Amino acid sequence: MELTLLGTGAPDGLPRPECPCAVCACARGDRARAATALLLDGALLLDLTPGAALAAARAGHSLAGVRQVLLTHPHDGPAVELPAGLPSAGRVPDGRVLTLMSGHRVRAVPMDSPGTGYEVTSPGGERLLYLPPGGSPAGLSANSSGPYEMVVADVVGRPDALAALRAAGAAGPTTDVIAAHLGHDAPPGPELDRRLAAAGARTVPDGTTLIVGEYHAVPDLPRRTLVLGGARSGKSLEAERRLESFPGVVYVATGGSREGDTEWASRVGLHRERRPGSWRTDETCDLVPLLAAAGPPLLIDCLSLWLTDAMDRAGAWDDDRWAAGGERALRARVAELVAAVRATGRTLVAVSNEVGSGVVPATASGRRFRDELGRLNAAFADECEHVLLVVAGQAVVLRG
Numbered sequence: 001m002e003l004t005l006l007g008t009g010a011p012d013g014l015p016r017p018e019c020p021c022a023v024c025a026c027a028r029g030d031r032a033r034a035a036t037a038l039l040l041d042g043a044l045l046l047d048l049t050p051g052a053a054l055a056a057a058r059a060g061h062s063l064a065g066v067r068q069v070l071l072t073h074p075h076d077g078p079a080v081e082l083p084a085g086l087p088s089a090g091r092v093p094d095g096r097v098l099t100l101m102s103g104h105r106v107r108a109v110p111m112d113s114p115g116t117g118y119e120v121t122s123p124g125g126e127r128l129l130y131l132p133p134g135g136s137p138a139g140l141s142a143n144s145s146g147p148y149e150m151v152v153a154d155v156v157g158r159p160d161a162l163a164a165l166r167a168a169g170a171a172g173p174t175t176d177v178i179a180a181h182l183g184h185d186a187p188p189g190p191e192l193d194r195r196l197a198a199a200g201a202r203t204v205p206d207g208t209t210l211i212v213g214e215y216h217a218v219p220d221l222p223r224r225t226l227v228l229g230g231a232r233s234g235k236s237l238e239a240e241r242r243l244e245s246f247p248g249v250v251y252v253a254t255g256g257s258r259e260g261d262t263e264w265a266s267r268v269g270l271h272r273e274r275r276p277g278s279w280r281t282d283e284t285c286d287l288v289p290l291l292a293a294a295g296p297p298l299l300i301d302c303l304s305l306w307l308t309d310a311m312d313r314a315g316a317w318d319d320d321r322w323a324a325g326g327e328r329a330l331r332a333r334v335a336e337l338v339a340a341v342r343a344t345g346r347t348l349v350a351v352s353n354e355v356g357s358g359v360v361p362a363t364a365s366g367r368r369f370r371d372e373l374g375r376l377n378a379a380f381a382d383e384c385e386h387v388l389l390v391v392a393g394q395a396v397v398l399r400g
Contacts, residue, residue: 001104001122001212002041003150006055008206009033010133010183011073026188030205036180038130038152043102045069045086046118046130053083059207068100072132073115091116111135119148126213128152129170133181136161140168147172149213155179155201156186159245160276162199167247167278176216177201194395199245222386222400223347228354228377229390236301238390239351240275246347248296249279252287254305285309291340291348303352303380307373310334316372317365334376341383352377354389 007013014033015024027033035049039056042065049055056063069089082088092098092108094116099105103123108116115132122128127145131137131153151171153161156179165171179192179201186192196202200221204210225242229235243249275281279299282290285306290298300306314329315321341348356374361367381387386400 001120001124001126001128002209003128003152003212004039004056004059004061004209005152005178005180005204005206006037006039006052006059007034007049008036008178008180008182008203010181011035011049012183014183014186016184021184023184023186023188031189032206033182034206036133036152039063039066040104040120040128041102041122043067043100044104044106044120046120047072048080048082048086048089050080052080055207059209061209067102068098068106070106070118071116072118072130073135092118110138112138122212124213126150128212129165131158131161134158136164137170140164140170147175149174150176150178150210152178152180154181155196155199155245156182156192159199159241160278162201162245163247163276163278166245173200174218176210176212176218178210179203191394194397195241198242201245221347222384224341224344224384225349225386225388225400226377226381226384227349227351227388227390227395228381228398229351230354233390234393235351235353235390237393238388238395239299239301239349242349243297243299243347244276246297247278249276250290250296250298251275251279251281252290252298252300253281253283254285254287254300254302254309255283288336288340291337291344291346293346295346297347297349300348300350303350303376304355304373306337307334307369307376311369311372316368319364322368330372334372334379338379338383341380348384350380350384352380 013035015027034055036047037049037052038046039061042061045066048069053063063083063086066086069087071089071091094108094110097105097107105121107119109119111117113135115135117131117135117137120128127148129148129151133154134157136158148170155162177200179196187195200218227235227239310330310333311317314326316326316330355370361370387398389396389398
């Protein structure tokens with residue numbers, strides 16, 4: 001099945017006319033995007049957008065053979081003129097199946113927001129799922145037909161939709177996930193490519209023609225990632241973004257609860273509100289059993305609080321206890337954790353503070369913590385395929 005993406009942008013396109021924002025400033029050349037529309041085998045047009053005929057011509061195609069035009073979402077912009085010779089655009093009721101003269105079968109997939117998704121099966125059996133902007137399938141159950149060959153969806157706006165598809169087996173490791181409906185909520189420039197790759201997705205320029213079911217190298221997801229950064233750098237948000245399109249994530253909070261500390265409770269509450277509702281939280285510093293067990297991805301936030309707990313247990317804050325065996329005990333616990341990271345079969349994203357470039361602590365115990373955290377970060381990073389440093393909300397790739 002041949003798919004041409006006549007546009008890959010949000011309904012109002014990208015860049016917006018006379019908009020001075022950074023996203024629009026970077027949306028030039030291959031990164032300029034018309035409203036998303038799909039042309040399948042020259043016979044089926046999904047979403048009628050302004051300039052569809054011209055977009056098809058630029059891609060080397062014609063709309064003359066289109067036998068069906070289907071819409072996925074309400075059109076709130078200016079009226080779109082129907083190109084001459086095209087059939088009237090319509091929508092298929094949820095759950096209904098439409099069979100075209102070309103041999104394609106189209107099933108309307110109900111959404112959790114206004115709009116309709118379409119599952120298209122080619123005469124050869126290849127399956128494509130196309131979702132509207134801001135939409136996720138409603139009431140998904142286990143997919144008995146196996147994963148789709150391709151999914152075109154609003155990955156940036158609704159990463160949870162991709163997580164739901166993965167949980168139901170409708171998207172698998174070989175599914176080619178194409179991000180569409182890209183607008184002002186997408187990061188500018190190459191940052192978009194990096195963020196999509198972390199979700200196992202990609203984007204293509206407008207006018208690109210793809211073959212559904214043809215092998216394409218799906219972005220290789222690193223199994224172990226360490227995210228470093230200073231205070232309020234955005235490191236936790238970056239770590240959460242790396243797993244927001246995956247189901248059943250276990251969020252490991254190493255800070256625990258602090259009775260009577262309302263400011264800490266507020267911080268914890270903000271983190272919880274930001275995380276997907278399908279994630280489970282485990283408040284523990286006992287990381288080795290979690291890493292050794294099979295299961296869904298782990299997000300550990302953060303190693304600096306884990307180290308605080310480890311130093312508490314070793315009595316490492318006191319100089320005499322440090323010299324009398326605390327140092328050995330801490331080193332053994334860190335080595336056990338690093339070995340567990342090396343051996344784990346789970347997808348892992350861990351967060352830690354980068355303190356090496358800060359002010360030198362005034363106390364011996366403060367300097368000891370700084371030094372031990374630096375050693376822990378370095379040893380942990382050695383076992384990770386992917387290492388990021390987040391500065392002012394911007395992720396710099398150190399490895400991977």
